[in-house]
Amino acid sequence: MNDILIVDGYNVIGAWTELKELQKNDFESARNLLIDKLSEYQAVTGWRVILIFDAYLIPGKETKTKKSKIEVIYTKKSEKADQKIEGLIKKLQNVKTRIHVATSDMAEQWAVFSQGALRKPSRELIEEIGNIEREIKKSTTNERAPSSITKIYLDEAIREKLEQMRRGF
Template identity: 90%
Template structure:
């Protein structure tokens, strides 16, 4: 079974205190930060992650890109993220997939739930990302600690003898 996480980008940014503040000064930086965090989430969970941003304020066609293995979709001007999410659920839903949708929009949560997708409130996703960050820090600290403990302390005379043996003297 493949798990797919579809994220309403601006909804999650609006629920994430730090990103909400960052977004006021720099939309792009807030989006990139979210993409990086979702990339870590994807690496740990193994889920396929699709991030949707409303393209309001931007005219033109829908654009799709891939950043850090995250599929990023900017909707066309007249299409809302909710519409795109619901369309993706219809397209991707089958017996081999389990779709999760991250949004705090209650109406959207019920709409995706009625289509067979699982609801994931933005707050819950943010907390999961925080837990993953802690796990990554802990595992890298443990790796660093264990790698520094594998060195054998030798006095200079023993080290010199071993070096001579290695060179065949």
């Protein structure tokens, strides 16, 4: 079974305290931080992740980019993220694919659910990402209990480079 996570970008940013505060002064940084956090999520889960942003801040034609392994779509000027998400569900839905949609918009949750996709409230996604970050931090810290297994300790620069490689940067 292939899992796909479609994320309503501005909806998740609005539900995430840290990103919501950052967005007040710098939309671009909030978007980039969300992309970074979703790339961690993608690396751990192996899911295909598609991030949708309404184009009201970037008017014009629909644009698609790939940052890390995250597909980022800015809708065209007259198209809302909800419309794009519903269109993607229709396009991607099949018996071998399970689609999850992250949004806090209740109307959108019911719309995607009625199309056979699974609802994932923004808060749930934020909590999952927090759990992943805590697990990664715990597993990469050098302060582990001594054991009989020989370990190679890496300095912070090498560890950071390996982490970037793992995330596809």
